[in-house]
Amino acid sequence: MSKPLDYDNINENVKKCQYAVRGELYLRASELQKEGKKIIFTNVGNPHALGQKPLTFPRQVIALCQAPFLLEDPNVGLLFPADAIARAKHYIAMTSGGLGAYSDSRGLPGIRKEVAEFIQRRDGYPSDPELIFLTDGASKGVMQILNTVIRGESDGVLVPVPQYPLYSATISLLGGSLVPYYLEETANWGLDINNLHQSVAQARYKGITVRAMVIINPGNPTGQCLSVANLKEILKFCYQENLVLLGDEVYQQNVYQDERPFLSSKKVLMDMGGPISRELQLVSFHTVSKGYWGECGQRGAYFEMTNIPPKTVEEIYKVASISLSPNVPGQIFLGLMVNPLKPGDISYERFVRESKGILESLRRRAQIMTDGFNSCRNVVCNFTEGAMYSFPQIRLPPRAIEAANQAGKVPDVFYCLKLLEATGISTVPGSGFGQKEGVFHLRTTILPAEEEMPAIMESFKKFNDGFMDQYEDHTGYSRM
Amino acid sequence: MSKPLDYDNINENVKKCQYAVRGELYLRASELQKEGKKIIFTNVGNPHALGQKPLTFPRQVIALCQAPFLLEDPNVGLLFPADAIARAKHYIAMTSGGLGAYSDSRGLPGIRKEVAEFIQRRDGYPSDPELIFLTDGASKGVMQILNTVIRGESDGVLVPVPQYPLYSATISLLGGSLVPYYLEETANWGLDINNLHQSVAQARYKGITVRAMVIINPGNPTGQCLSVANLKEILKFCYQENLVLLGDEVYQQNVYQDERPFLSSKKVLMDMGGPISRELQLVSFHTVSKGYWGECGQRGAYFEMTNIPPKTVEEIYKVASISLSPNVPGQIFLGLMVNPLKPGDISYERFVRESKGILESLRRRAQIMTDGFNSCRNVVCNFTEGAMYSFPQIRLPPRAIEAANQAGKVPDVFYCLKLLEATGISTVPGSGFGQKEGVFHLRTTILPAEEEMPAIMESFKKFNDGFMDQYEDHTGYSRM
Numbered sequence: 001m002s003k004p005l006d007y008d009n010i011n012e013n014v015k016k017c018q019y020a021v022r023g024e025l026y027l028r029a030s031e032l033q034k035e036g037k038k039i040i041f042t043n044v045g046n047p048h049a050l051g052q053k054p055l056t057f058p059r060q061v062i063a064l065c066q067a068p069f070l071l072e073d074p075n076v077g078l079l080f081p082a083d084a085i086a087r088a089k090h091y092i093a094m095t096s097g098g099l100g101a102y103s104d105s106r107g108l109p110g111i112r113k114e115v116a117e118f119i120q121r122r123d124g125y126p127s128d129p130e131l132i133f134l135t136d137g138a139s140k141g142v143m144q145i146l147n148t149v150i151r152g153e154s155d156g157v158l159v160p161v162p163q164y165p166l167y168s169a170t171i172s173l174l175g176g177s178l179v180p181y182y183l184e185e186t187a188n189w190g191l192d193i194n195n196l197h198q199s200v201a202q203a204r205y206k207g208i209t210v211r212a213m214v215i216i217n218p219g220n221p222t223g224q225c226l227s228v229a230n231l232k233e234i235l236k237f238c239y240q241e242n243l244v245l246l247g248d249e250v251y252q253q254n255v256y257q258d259e260r261p262f263l264s265s266k267k268v269l270m271d272m273g274g275p276i277s278r279e280l281q282l283v284s285f286h287t288v289s290k291g292y293w294g295e296c297g298q299r300g301a302y303f304e305m306t307n308i309p310p311k312t313v314e315e316i317y318k319v320a321s322i323s324l325s326p327n328v329p330g331q332i333f334l335g336l337m338v339n340p341l342k343p344g345d346i347s348y349e350r351f352v353r354e355s356k357g358i359l360e361s362l363r364r365r366a367q368i369m370t371d372g373f374n375s376c377r378n379v380v381c382n383f384t385e386g387a388m389y390s391f392p393q394i395r396l397p398p399r400a401i402e403a404a405n406q407a408g409k410v411p412d413v414f415y416c417l418k419l420l421e422a423t424g425i426s427t428v429p430g431s432g433f434g435q436k437e438g439v440f441h442l443r444t445t446i447l448p449a450e451e452e453m454p455a456i457m458e459s460f461k462k463f464n465d466g467f468m469d470q471y472e473d474h475t476g477y478s479r480m
Numbered sequence: 481m482s483k484p485l486d487y488d489n490i491n492e493n494v495k496k497c498q499y500a501v502r503g504e505l506y507l508r509a510s511e512l513q514k515e516g517k518k519i520i521f522t523n524v525g526n527p528h529a530l531g532q533k534p535l536t537f538p539r540q541v542i543a544l545c546q547a548p549f550l551l552e553d554p555n556v557g558l559l560f561p562a563d564a565i566a567r568a569k570h571y572i573a574m575t576s577g578g579l580g581a582y583s584d585s586r587g588l589p590g591i592r593k594e595v596a597e598f599i600q601r602r603d604g605y606p607s608d609p610e611l612i613f614l615t616d617g618a619s620k621g622v623m624q625i626l627n628t629v630i631r632g633e634s635d636g637v638l639v640p641v642p643q644y645p646l647y648s649a650t651i652s653l654l655g656g657s658l659v660p661y662y663l664e665e666t667a668n669w670g671l672d673i674n675n676l677h678q679s680v681a682q683a684r685y686k687g688i689t690v691r692a693m694v695i696i697n698p699g700n701p702t703g704q705c706l707s708v709a710n711l712k713e714i715l716k717f718c719y720q721e722n723l724v725l726l727g728d729e730v731y732q733q734n735v736y737q738d739e740r741p742f743l744s745s746k747k748v749l750m751d752m753g754g755p756i757s758r759e760l761q762l763v764s765f766h767t768v769s770k771g772y773w774g775e776c777g778q779r780g781a782y783f784e785m786t787n788i789p790p791k792t793v794e795e796i797y798k799v800a801s802i803s804l805s806p807n808v809p810g811q812i813f814l815g816l817m818v819n820p821l822k823p824g825d826i827s828y829e830r831f832v833r834e835s836k837g838i839l840e841s842l843r844r845r846a847q848i849m850t851d852g853f854n855s856c857r858n859v860v861c862n863f864t865e866g867a868m869y870s871f872p873q874i875r876l877p878p879r880a881i882e883a884a885n886q887a888g889k890v891p892d893v894f895y896c897l898k899l900l901e902a903t904g905i906s907t908v909p910g911s912g913f914g915q916k917e918g919v920f921h922l923r924t925t926i927l928p929a930e931e932e933m934p935a936i937m938e939s940f941k942k943f944n945d946g947f948m949d950q951y952e953d954h955t956g957y958s959r960m
Contacts, residue, residue, distance in 0.1 A: 004629060004691040004724040005761045007791040011631045014795050022585060022801035030584075044804070048577035056549065063547035066809075067539045070559055078555040095777070097528035102769075102776040104510075105502060136616045136779065139803040147653075149484060151491045169802045173627075211484040244484040281485045296582040297575070297808035299616065311487040315494050321502035322649045323619040324524070327807045328777035329546075 017172035019165050020432020025416050029426035040456060042444040043426045045220075045388040047294030047358075050447045055293065055354050057084060057347045058336040062329055064088035065099055083346045091332045099332070102325040106317055107134025107302070111335040115302050118338035123267035131305040131313065134334060136326045138250050138287040138301040143170050145246060145283050145303065148316055149212045150176035156203045158196065158213035158243065162391065162433035162441070164220040179203040179210055180434060185393065188382050189222035191215075193233045200241055212244045213237075218251040218262070218386025221433050221443040223366075225260045225385045231268040235280060244281040250301075251387040253291030256363040260385070266306055282306040288333045290388065292358040300330030300337075365446045365453055366390070372457030376464045378472070384446055391430070394440050394464075400471035412440040418467060423459045497652035499645050500912020505896050509906035520936060522924040523906045525700075525868040527774030527838075530927045535773060535834050537564060537827045538816040542809055544568030545579055563826045571812045579808045585801040587614025587782070588808070591815040595782050598818035603747035611785040611793065614814060616806045618730050618767040618781040623650050625726060625763050625783065628796055629692045630656035636683045638676065638693035638723070641914035642871065642921070644700040648914070659683040659690055660914060665873065668862050669702035671695075673713045680721060692724045693717075698731040698742070698866025701913050701923040703846075705740045705865045711748040715760060724761040730781075731867040733771030736843040740865070746786055762786040768813045770868065772838040780810030780817075845926045845933055846870070852937030857948045864926055871910070874920050874944075880951035892920040898947060903939045 002008055007015075026043050033039045041049060048054060060080050063070075065088050070076050076085060094110030095101060106112065112129040119127035135141035143166075146157065150171065156179040159167045163180075171178045181199040183189045200210050215234060217226045226234075238245045247265035255262050266284055270277050287301035305313060341348045366384035373381035373392040381392035396404075396411050404414035412429035419442075420426055430441025448456050482488055487495075506523050513519045521529060528534060540560050543550075545568050550556050556565060574590030575581060586592065592609040599607035615621035623646075626637065630651065636659040639647045643660075651658045661679040663669045680690050695714060697706045706714075718725045727745035735742050746764055750757050767781035785793060821828045846864035853861035853872040861872035876884075876891050884894035892909035899922075900906055910921025928936050 001722060003722060003759070003761050005788050005792050007789060007795070009691075010628050010792055010795060014628055014799055017799065017802070019798055019801045022798075022804075044582065046577070046582045048580035049582070050577070052577075054578065054580045059547045059549075063543040063550070066546060067543035069536065069539075070543070073559055075555065075558040079550055079553055079559055097526070097530070097532075097777075098534065099777050100528035100534045100773075100775040102524065102526045102529070136807060137803060143803070148490050148494055166802060173799065173802070211489075242481060242483060279483070281483050293580075295580040297577075297579050297805065299805075299807040307483075308485050309487060312485050312490055315487070315490060318499055318502075319494055319497065319653065321499045322497070322646060322653070323617060323623070324502075325777065325779075327616060327779040327810055329809050330807055 013173050013175050017169040018432070019169045020428050021165060023428075023432060024413060025420060025426060025428060028417060029420055032420070032424070037424055039424045039426050040448055041426050042448060043428050045290065045445050045447065046296050047388075047447050048296065050445075051449045052294050052358060052447070053354070054295065055351060057341060057351050058293075058295075058333060060084035061087045061091065061336060062332055065091055065332055066329065068092055068098060081346045083341065087336070091335060095328060099328045101328070103328055103331065105321040105323075105325050107132075107326055107331050108328070111331050112302075114335050114339045115304070119266070119304060123264055123270065125267065125270040127304060131308065132302055133316065133320060134326045134331050135301045135303065136299040136330060137289060138248070138285040138303070139166050140326075141285055141301055141303040142166060142246065142248070144316065144319060146170050146176070146212070147174055147319070148312070149244060150174045153177060154208055156208040156210040158199060158210055160191070160214065160216060160219070162221050162430065162435055163214070164216060164248070165432055167214050168434070177203070177208050179208060182436060183219070183222055183224070185382065185439075188385075189219055189224035191226065191230055191234065193237060196237055210241065210243060212246060214246045214248060215265070216248040217265070218254060220248075220251065220387050221389045221391040223382065223384035223387045223389055223391065225255055225257065225262065227260050228263055228268060231263065231265060232272060235265065235269050235272065235276065239276045239280045244283065247282060247284040249284055250287045250290045252286065253359070254362065254388055255386045256366045257383070257385045262386070266304065269306065279307055281308055283308070288330070288337050291337070292355040293333075293337055295333050298330045298333045299327055300333040302334060361450045362388070362446060365448075365450055368453045368457065369444070369446050372460065376461050377468045379464060388445050388447060389443050390446055391441050391443050394442060396440050397468065397472040399473060400467070403471065412442060415440065415467065416442050419460070419463055422463045422466075425456065425460060493653050493655050497649040498912070499649045500908050501645060503908070503912060504893060505900060505906060505908060508897060509900055512900070512904070517904055519904045519906050520928055521906050522928060523908050525770065525925050525927065526776050527868075527927050528776065530925075531929045532774050532838060532927070533834070534775065535831060537821060537831050538773075538775075538813060540564035541567045541571065541816060542812055545571055545812055546809065548572055548578060561826045563821065567816070571815060575808060579812070581808070582805040583808055583811065585803075585805050586797055587612075587806055587811050591811050592782075594815050594819045595784070599746070599784060603744055603750065605747065605750040607784060611788070612782055613796065613800060614806045614811050615781045615783065616779040616810060617769060618728070618765040618783070619646050620806075621765055621781055621783040622646060622726065622728070624796065624799060626650050626656070626692070627654055627799070628792070629724060630654045633657060634688055636688035636690040638679060638690055640671070640694065640696060640699070642701050642910065643694070643913055644696055644728070645912055647694050657683070657688050659688060662916060663699070663702055663704070665862065665919075668865075669699055669704040671706065671710055671714065673717060676717055690721065690723060692726060694726045694728060695745070696728040697745070698734060700728075700731065700867050701869045701871040703862065703864035703867045703869055703871065705735055705737065705742065707740050708743055708748060711743065711745060712752060715745065715749050715752065715756065719756045719760045724763065727762060727764040729764055730767045730770045732766065733839070734842065734868055735866045736846045737863070737865045742866070746784065749786065759787055761788055763788070768810070768817050771817070772835040773813075773817055775813050778810045778813045779807055780814040782814060841930050842868070842926060845928075845930055848930075848933045848937065849924070849926050852940065856941050856944045858952070859944060868925050868927060869923050870926055871921050871923050874922060876920050877948065877952040879953060880947070883951065892922060895920065895947065896922050899940070899943055902943045902946075905936065905940060
């Protein structure tokens with residue numbers, strides 16, 4: 001007799017969801033690593049895992065918050081600067097019982113206030129702490145909002161393709177329908193509003209009620225930064241179609257070009273004024289995992305709700321209560337991110353040096369990687385304008401596709417597995433993010449250490465040359 | 481036109497779920513606190529919020545892990561003992577990039593190994609790290625397992641009544657059916673196996689497939705510790721009925737009597753031997769939030785799977801991947817809990833002094849509270865054998881019930897609100913946990929500081945006397 005947790009008996013939605021970032025490639029990479037092979041994990045935006053050092057000041061503050069008895073030690077000044085000590089006291093005073101006590105399920109009121117002040121400084125419009133919830137990483141927030149939106153199979157969510165698979169996986173898990181809209185690779189992964197209209201029309205034809213739209217800005221895996229004009233079109237579109245907009249803005253600090261600085265969906269919405277600015281429902285996400293922080297393991301994030309009615313906010317609060325509270329240290333990291341040091345603070349110069357160093361290096365790495373990919377045979381790659389990824393298109397020769405089919409693999413999975421085995425570079429196949437039929441990509445982060453980057457690109461090029469040699473038919477004769 | 485996140489349009493399962501621990505009473509208490517009233521928050525098992533000091537050693541270790549640059553500072557020995565320094569190095573070496581890097585989605589392999597060793601020492605049976613997943617608090621683990629089990633409305637989960645509302649809320653959220661089984665208040669909240677059979681029969685009659693059973697041992701809110709005989713009956717019952725057993729064992733360190741020390745479901749299952757021990761599907765939960773740790777805000781926990789097939793474990797892993805990784809500092813707290821200091825370690829004596837102090841005081845507080853309640857008019861209360869709660873029955877006079885009905889309140893909510901307004905004691909009404917028809921309770925934690933306990937019980941008694949005076953009809957005449 002088969003048992004409740006036997007594979008055949010479990011929730012089908014659990015089985016349906018796919019999460020390529022930690023899928024077949026990652027599992028194989030982990031195996032190879034166990035066998036002693038050197039693996040370069042570029043499958044996930046995890047900067048510290050690739051050697052990025054944490055910023056010193058926030059770590060000093062959090063260490064003191066975790067060990068508040070140090071504040072009474074006469075030697076504390078030997079190890080910690082005065083501004084870190086002051087800031088630790090500031091955050092401890094916000095808790096009710098230190099870092100070991102559950103906070104309010106929405107997060108500590110004091111930190112939510114600091115987030116609201118940050119948003120207000122950034123956008124030039126008021127922000128209400130009561131509409132800001134802190135979460136264990138942005139993913140948890142996205143999942144909670146989608147859970148509020150999705151009522152069943154006929155509820156659709158517009159998701160960019162290629163997309164970060166958090167969205168597809170969560171929609172599957174919640175039993176909703178993903179409605180894809182395609183980004184235009186030839187237009188630097190721009191968003192064409194006509195595609196959106198088409199996607200909605202097609203979904204409606206299938207009986208799907210489109211209720212929400214996701215944008216990722218800057219883009220993951222595609223790296224593009226949306227223009228103001230594009231954002232306005234999107235907002236209008238959501239308003240016309242009566243959609244709630246989910247603005248995934250976790251890469252807002254990661255911008256590597258100067259023409260289109262980051263602008264939040266909320267700011268653009270407020271700039272538009274009129275009924276849309278008072279009515280369009282918007283939820284925006286941000287985190288300490290990205291930017292020059294890269295504090296992924298701390299799981300600190302927030303979402304801000306705009307034009308969401310109080311009764312719904314209450315329901316979201318209630319559901320957040322079931323898991324009691326987001327982790328408190330992660331909340332404090334978030335506080336430190338949104339309320340950074342100011343000129344004149346003792347640790348200010350060091351903080352600026354560290355953070356500028358990281359961002360400038362990321363900018364250079366984005367360039368090295370794009371150039372590297374574009375110098376490879378059958379590889380074309382848009383410049384990484386923002387975020388942490390490069391998403392080159394690999395033009396796989398027909399014989400490679402055939403070989404992949406014979407091996408029972410999706411062609412880009414086949415390519416990425418071979419790349420992994422040959423070089424130790426652990427990427428994610430484009431099929432994990434979605435791509436147009438017959439077109440293949442891979443995603444890699446731009447996070448390997450700058451000094452290692454040339455060797456990595458060299459190693460990639462060598463592999464790719466060999467692969468193309470093997471599968472490309474220059475002569476008209478097939479080679480074995 | 482109504483919008484996607486307007487209350488009327490959101491997911492009905494979100495609306496359906498109830499979570500009383502942070503419900504009406506908690507919200508009112510928060511309001512009163514804002515107005516300046518002194519509130520004693522006994523609604524949630526949050527020890528540090530009521531003044532319990534964190535254990536020193538783990539906080540020293542985590543501070544060093546967060547600020548690893550301190551390990552290179554020549555002055556580090558002035559603030560940190562050598563064993564904390566050594567342990568910090570031990571955990572940092574387990575990460576791949578420190579606390580700021582995502583770990584494997586199941587948690588750090590090194591910590592999962594320490595958890596397995598702890599379980600093996602505790603139970604005397606092998607434990608496999610591959611079947612142990614770390615989570616952001618035990619609630620998140622419970623939610624993940626229930627999400628794997630529940631496929632739809634006709635899937636039922638047996639849950640004790642009274643129960644911790646995590647279970648009822650999660651089952652609602654996931655669209656499953658709660659199948660209640662009643663604990664026997666007159667038998668010290670014992671579990672009568674006949675009730676279980678009846679509950680399953682009734683559920684089947686309604687077309688529900690019962691697929692899982694939850695036990696909370698020691699009990700929340702009821703505080704009972706299950707006997708070996710009882711655990712064996714439960715395991716046999718689950719085996720016969722083909723149920724997966726969820727063993728909520730987060731209070732395993734909180735036992736205040738000596739007759740029935742804590743025994744894990746896994747140990748009892750393994751002791752039974754034979755096919756049941758190789759076949760019964762069991763998932764057990766534990767956390768750093770309870771015990772003498774009380775590190776609720778850190779969100780560190782694990783679950784261990786027994787007899788769950790590898791393909792299902794893979795699916796659970798995949799779903800865990802969607803939110804990337806549990807917070808890493810919380811994982812290290814868990815490591816510290818399962819791998820505590822040993823005799824001879826520099827910090828050992830202090831650690832023992834601190835932890836014993838907390839546990840012995842909790843034991844005394846359990847007694848003070850039980851005695852206090854039992855000395856009150858129309859109040860009867862079982863002794864808190866374990867966990868962190870007292871769950872007295874309040875025999876509400878008919879006129880109080882009538883007054884509650886007139887006020888549009890559930891009678892125990894009415895009572896608890898009046899208690900809150902009069903004394904600042906913030907409890908949770910029994911109806912939030914479930915109780916038999918016409919019987920009323922409240923739940924309070926036993927966590928207020930020991931020295932404040934007599935005054936709190938005094939204040940409760942005074943309120944209760946007044947309440948009973950007002951609503952009890954001694955004379956046969958009704959009073960206004």
